[in-house]
Amino acid sequence: xxxxxxxxxxxxxxxxxxxxxxxxxxxxxxxxxxxxxxxxxxxxxxxxxxxxxxxxxxxxxxxxxxxxxxxxxxxxxxxxxxxxxxxxxxxxxxxxxxxxxxxxxxxxxxxxxxxxxxxxxxxxxxxxxxxxxxxxxxxxxxxxxxxxxxxxxxxxxxxxxxxxxxxxxxxxxxxxxxxxxxxxxxxxxxxxxxxxxxxxxxxxxxxxxxxxxxxxxxxxxxxxxxxxxxxxxxxxxxxxxxxxxxxxxxxxxxxxxxxxxxxxxxxxxxxxxxxxxxx
Amino acid sequence: xxxxxxxxxxxxxxxxxxxxxxxxxxxxxxxxxxxxxxxxxxxxxxxxxxxxxxxxxxxxxxxxxxxxxxxxxxxxxxxxxxxxxxxxxxxxxxxxxxxxxxxxxxxxxxxxxxxxxxxxxxxxxxxxxxxxxxxxxxxxxxxxxxxxxxxxxxxxxxxxxxxxxxxxxxxxxxxxxxxxxxxxxxxxxxxxxxxxxxxxxxxxxxxxxxxxxxxxxxxxxxxxxxxxxxxxxxxxxxxxxxxxxxxxxxxxxxxxxxxxxxxxxxxxxxxxxxxxxxxxxxxxxxxxxxxxxxxxxxxxxxxxxxxxxxxxxxxxxxxxxxxxxxxxxxxxxxxxxxxxx
Numbered sequence: 001x002x003x004x005x006x007x008x009x010x011x012x013x014x015x016x017x018x019x020x021x022x023x024x025x026x027x028x029x030x031x032x033x034x035x036x037x038x039x040x041x042x043x044x045x046x047x048x049x050x051x052x053x054x055x056x057x058x059x060x061x062x063x064x065x066x067x068x069x070x071x072x073x074x075x076x077x078x079x080x081x082x083x084x085x086x087x088x089x090x091x092x093x094x095x096x097x098x099x100x101x102x103x104x105x106x107x108x109x110x111x112x113x114x115x116x117x118x119x120x121x122x123x124x125x126x127x128x129x130x131x132x133x134x135x136x137x138x139x140x141x142x143x144x145x146x147x148x149x150x151x152x153x154x155x156x157x158x159x160x161x162x163x164x165x166x167x168x169x170x171x172x173x174x175x176x177x178x179x180x181x182x183x184x185x186x187x188x189x190x191x192x193x194x195x196x197x198x199x200x201x202x203x204x205x206x207x208x209x210x211x212x213x214x215x216x217x218x219x220x221x222x223x224x225x226x227x228x229x230x231x232x233x234x235x236x237x238x239x240x241x242x243x244x245x246x247x248x249x250x251x252x253x254x255x256x257x258x259x260x261x262x263x264x265x266x267x268x269x270x271x272x273x274x275x276x277x278x279x
Numbered sequence: 280x281x282x283x284x285x286x287x288x289x290x291x292x293x294x295x296x297x298x299x300x301x302x303x304x305x306x307x308x309x310x311x312x313x314x315x316x317x318x319x320x321x322x323x324x325x326x327x328x329x330x331x332x333x334x335x336x337x338x339x340x341x342x343x344x345x346x347x348x349x350x351x352x353x354x355x356x357x358x359x360x361x362x363x364x365x366x367x368x369x370x371x372x373x374x375x376x377x378x379x380x381x382x383x384x385x386x387x388x389x390x391x392x393x394x395x396x397x398x399x400x401x402x403x404x405x406x407x408x409x410x411x412x413x414x415x416x417x418x419x420x421x422x423x424x425x426x427x428x429x430x431x432x433x434x435x436x437x438x439x440x441x442x443x444x445x446x447x448x449x450x451x452x453x454x455x456x457x458x459x460x461x462x463x464x465x466x467x468x469x470x471x472x473x474x475x476x477x478x479x480x481x482x483x484x485x486x487x488x489x490x491x492x493x494x495x496x497x498x499x500x501x502x503x504x505x506x507x508x509x510x511x512x513x514x515x516x517x518x519x520x521x522x523x524x525x526x527x528x529x530x531x532x533x534x535x536x537x538x539x540x541x542x543x544x545x546x547x548x549x550x551x552x553x554x555x556x557x558x559x560x561x562x563x564x565x566x567x568x569x570x571x572x573x574x575x576x577x578x579x580x581x582x583x584x585x586x587x588x589x590x591x592x593x594x595x596x597x598x599x600x601x602x603x604x605x606x607x608x609x610x611x612x613x614x615x616x617x618x619x620x
Binding site for chain 1: 379380381382383384415416549550552553556574576614615616617618620
């Protein structure tokens with residue numbers, strides 16, 4: 001147990017200082033190391049298991065942030081218990097110091113940690129999800145206590161502070177599922193046979209090696225007419241969100257091979273679709 | 280050797296798929312020419328679906344037009360056979376009507392158009408994986424009011440079926456091999472510590488997997504143990520169970536340890552997995568048809584080599600099919616990666 005020194009200040013108020021002895025310091029270090037190792041090992045094992053879990057990959061990874069919080073909160077509890085058996089006086093004192101620390105400089109850190117806890121329990125997104133927050137789009141690879149790490153399509157790792165979920169809308173493309181809707185647009189000349197183009201896109205979607213179709217995950221093909229071109233839009237689910245771009249690429253390539261074979265042309269260069277020009 | 284059973288020939292006592300057989304005959308007997316209830320018999324590869332289809336041919340030889348498909352259907356010529364006074368059409372391997380490529384559903388659509396207006400009763404047989412795919416993407420089940428899924432078989436069904444082939448008594452032998460490995464051991468392993476060049480040898484605890492080859496089967500239980508093991512490896516598939524039996528039975532004895540249990544280790548990329556799924560869904564598919572489905576993105580020769588090399592598919596006269604012993608493994612793999620739904 002740590003030694004508690006109570007001294008009198010000049011103004012007569014009590015100032016308690018907690019000076020842990022060497023044994024307590026070693027215990028605290030061991031608790032921290034153990035917590036760190038437990039989190040790292042469990043994180044590694046759960047990720048390994050999730051990669052072999054197929055469609056249940058994201059279900060397995062969603063345990064990771066919960067586990068981190070449980071381990072670190074437990075570690076904090078044991079550290080406090082090691083330093084002092086928190087009685088009412090110590091708790092009040094600790095709360096006061098903690099509040100002051102938050103007020104002076106740790107506000108953002110504290111908000112991030114609360115954000116991390118909210119993310120772990122409310123699960124607006126999970127590890128493995130494809131999300132868009134603060135203009136960043138990518139796959140969530142880690143939900144830490146302070147920040148969420150996202151890998152963007154160009155393989156950049158972006159750390160998004162957890163407090164962002166309080167301030168900005170968060171879009172999860174797959175909401176914890178392995179499959180994800182992908183929208184594929186094909187622009188054709190307005191004089192082309194739109195019905196044939198729709199059939200070709202439909203066939204390309206449902207014959208793709210990446211597609212997933214079920215009663216709750218249907219596919220759709222839609223046509224939108226514009227003054228100088230037509231947009232054929234296909235919506236279908238990719239069986240694994242990691243194959244999002246491969247799915248899009250494969251379907252687009254096969255559609256254009258068949259469209260060209262059938263004499264269906266893209267819009268003339270003078271009439272580039274506004275959506276394409278904007279991109 | 281005993282004789283091969285011809286269950287369909289013995290229509291008074293069908294042994295395999297009795298309930299399914301009764302459902303089909305009931306539909307045929309109640310067949311109303313104004314509103315035929317077309318039948319879809321759905322089964323995994325090798326499951327024994329031909330027993331039911333052959334049974335119909337034998338039961339109604341004067342009423343049935345038989346159209347079996349053996350490869351991908353590329354013309355509507357088969358529809359020309361559906362003429363005359365015969366009022367039942369039996370079609371085998373209907374999964375060859377659809378091909379997983381752009382424009383690959385024309386034959387299926389022609390067939391569905393035909394049965395939509397026909398007064399004949401169509402009894403069709405489909406691969407279960409193709410059926411699931413067409414059900415999800417083309418709602419094919421809406422054309423077939425009667426769908427019959429062939430169930431997995433169990434030991435109680437398999438045992439009399441197999442043993443009825445043989446007049447002589449068969450000796451079943453449980454495994455009697457010496458203990459090869461203790462239940463718990465701690466073999467030494469050499470490890471290197473980080474930031475150090477030194478190696479250390481430490482004991483690593485290890486639990487024995489399985490029973491280590493030790494005989495735990497009582498001789499009286501060896502027969503049931505053999506059929507239990509066959510059913511487990513075959514995952515309830517009759518055709519696979521039959522092949523496992525043939526591979527184990529030496530004419531006089533069956534040794535439980537000799538029943539082949541191929542380890543399921545699949546290491547494929549997305550293109551190879553796709554081809555594997557196509558072969559599973561089409562049961563037997565030619566290289567030419569595979570090339571059309573694969574397209575230029577897939578190196579077909581290399582992919583087929585790897586599939587063959589991993590013991591997942593076999594080639595016979597230019598046609599590829601799933602290796603029966605690997606069926607359970609392949610099904611599990613393509614389901615896990617969501618290639619089939």
